[in-house]
Amino acid sequence: MIDAFASWMLQFGALSWLGTTPATILAMSLVAVAIFIFVALNALVLVYVERKVSAFMQVRLGPMRVGPMGTLQTVADALKLLLKEDIIPRFADPILFRVGPWIILLASFVAFAAVPFSPGWVPADMSIGLFYVVSISSVVVIGIVMSGWASNNKWSLYGAMRSAAQIVSYEIPVGLSLLAAVAVVGTLNLQEIIAAQAGVGNLFHWIPIPFPNWYIFHSPFLFLAGCIYLIAATAEVNRTPFDIPESESELVAGFMTEYSGIRWALFFLSEYANAAVVALLTAIVFLGGWQSPFADLAGARFGMISLTVLALIWTIFVKYKVKRLSIYPIGTILALTVIAWLFPAFAIWLATPGLVWIAIKGGVVIFLLMWFRWTFPRLRVDQLMYLSWKVLLPIALINLAGVAVWMWLTGAISLVG
Amino acid sequence: MGYFKNIGDSITTLITGMKVTMGYFVRAKEHVTLQYPDEKWPNPERNIGVGELDTYNVIRSKLHVDIDDCIGCKKCERACPVNCITIDTLKTDKGEDIGTTKLGTQKRLLVTRFTIDMTECMYCDLCTFPCPEECIYMTPDYRFERGDNKEVQVTNVERWRDRNNLIYEYSTVPKTEVDRRLQIIADAEAVKAAALEKARVAAEASATATPKPAENREITPGSGEEQAHE
Incomplete structure (x- = not known):
């Protein structure tokens, strides 16, 4: 993508005096800036969405005052954070305290370099992309330990130590579940x-129901691997059922206790960037990335059938529950079925660009993470370790063997080959 | 097998919890509470069980005084079983017109203080019946909100009791006006006292020397009062 961008720039008369190398460097910088803008806007939007989702799940309305439906609330919050005083404790380590947040942000920001957003749209199309994303994401732990240690505060240190233990433990189920794919x-x-x-x-x-060739529908083992990856990745980015590094009720804010203003905003930015990386990686490895499920005729038929099934579920479970059964859902189902079997080409237009599809899939996974966060209570430290070492790790190992067996059964590999 | 039962229990309970939150998420608007400053419940109406429906069909929630109609007779203060009403009055000058009530009665007393302590009030409604001007009554306002931050002139004990800002001041006489009238009265008192003192000194002097009744008549308390009425 970088090379293509650079050669595209060199086509213009005003830019043709640039050599190939400067043009490549310029293209790299522009792509990096674009990704940084994406990360910042991502945090801005996700904070708002998270507040709204949490509010609805807790029977509140959330931010409603700034802008229509409170949409400008996060902008106001970001401005407030930028204007706040930057406090550094007197006994904190002055260098590490300043460097820590940047390392955390950098680690979560650099992970985007290997993420394919669309066909051909990947900043660095490397052959070890998955390995790169997983390994660069765990650099975050260095920044967390750094800021926890440098704060010279017992809560910060506790939070940092817990975070280190947690990230190191959950790396293994993450790796094993991705290894299955x-x-x-x-x-x-x-x-x-x-x-x-x-x-x-x-x-x-084998089950003759048309489903996309996504790996989560590839085999029961990969479905399980997807679930394990989601759980372990949630733990790895310190989101709430596993947020013991910053558990508000025990440690004040964990490793960010002593931070304020812009440095604290960096933590926030990296938190949501991490969530985005996890969601995108789940979408890429298990949900087909930018692939549209409705890209061909069979896909269109699948789309119509799934719409029919959704309408049926809606009719049975929602309408019956509120005792307001109307004729419209039944009519919708009939119409959709007719469309699905007679005019499947009608839905070909749903084969929209890859960017939209990866955004939809990532958004669904992020919503799932928010759903987890606002439903589940926080795990204790020992429960966290129990879950990682005694539940997820054995299941992931057996699962890996199961994937091999499945591939042998379906003829993808043969023992004699 | 406790291990697998544990995992199974975890999954089922987690799914149960997720069902609950999703149930609230998809129809949050049906469950949210009243957005209070923007929307308010209407005042509830109900029969409190005394008298006729149409006359007593409100909750007794807050005592209110139409201070323009109050003549300062203090009947409500005396009727209150818990002494939550405090009234101070000042006499007006002769010939001064401070208005009439809605029933046509000429007001004679200036009500400089009319406080109702709603922390003490027990909503018995006994104060409303003695009122000759029908100006004190119970209202159905249950919210007790105050838009103003008016400083209420109360004693320290009352202030301590009034942590919730529930002492209501109804008097509209400004403090400067009250101070002016009190000053005039104090001046008149001082003049009267000076006259009495002078008379006493003169009497003591007359006890030793010959009494002079003509001088005593010149200095009368009445002249002091006339000065005060100016």
Whole structure:
């Protein structure tokens, strides 16, 4: 993508005096700036969405005053954070205290370099993309320990130590669950992983229901791997059921206790960037990335059928529950069924650009993370370790073996080959 | 097998919890509480069980005085079983017109203080019946909100009791006016006292010397009062 961008820039008369190398560097900088803007806007939007989601789940309305439906609330909050006094405790380590937030932000920001947003749209199309994202995300722990130690505060240090233990523990289930998908596709390149999930096939290879060829529908083992990845990744980015590093009720704010103003805003930015990376990686590895599920005729038929099923579920579970059964859902179902079987090409237009699809899938995963966060109580430290080492790790290991067996059964690999 | 039962229990309970939150999420608008400053419940109406429906069909929630109609007779203060009403009055000057009530009665007393302590009030409604001008009554306002931050002139004990700002001041006479009238009265008192003192000194002097009744008549208390009425 960088090279293509650079050569595109060199086509213009005003820019053609640039050599290839400066043009490449310029393209890299522009892409980095674009990703940084994406990260910042992502945090801005996700904070608002998270506040609204949490409010609705807790029977509140959330921010309602600044702007229509409170949409400008996070802008106001960000401005407030920028204007706040930057306090550094007298006995804090002056250098590490300043460096820590930047390392955390950098680690979560650099992870976007390997994320494919669309066909051909990946800042660095490297052959070890998945490995790169997973490993660069764990650099965050260095920044967390750094800021926790430098704060010279017992809560900060506790938070940092817990975070280190947690991230190191949950790296293993994350790696093993991603390895299950990698075992199926046979590459670490994220673009190739996505390309392998194109089209529509049978659910779990044998059940004759048309489902997209996403890895979460590839086999029961990969479905389980997807669940394990989501749980472990939630823990790895310190979101709420696993947020013991910053548990408000025990440690004041964990490793960010002593931070204020812009440095604290950096923590916030990296928190949501991390959530976005996890959501995007889930979408890429298990949900088909930028692949549209409705890209061809079979996909369109699948889309119509799923709409029919959704309408049926809506009719049965929602309308019956409120005892307001009307004729409209039944009519909708009939119409959708007719469309699905007679005019599947009607829905071809749903094969929209990859950017939209990866945004939808990532958004669904982020909503799932928010749903977890505002439903589940926080785990205790020992429960956290129990979950990682005694539940997720054995299941992920057995799961990996199960994937191999499944591939042998479906003929993807053979023992004699 | 406790291990697998534990995992199964975890999954089922987590799904139960997620169902609950999703149930609230999809129809949050049906469950949220009243957005209080923007929307308010209407004042509830109900029969309190005394008298006719149409006359007593409100909750007794807050005592209110139409201070323009108050003549300062203090009947409500005496009727109150818990002494939550405090009234101070000042006499007006002769010939001064401070208005009439809605029933046509000429007001004679200036009500310089009319405080109702709603922390003490027990909503018995006994104060409303003695009122000759029908100006003190119970209102159905249950919210007890105050838009103003008016400083209420109360004693320290009352201030301590009034942590919730529930002492209501109804008098509209400004403090400067009250001070002016009190000053005039104090001046008149001082003149009267000076006259009495002079008379006493003169009497003591007359006890030793010959009494002079003509001088005593010149200095009368009445002249002091006339000065005060100016």
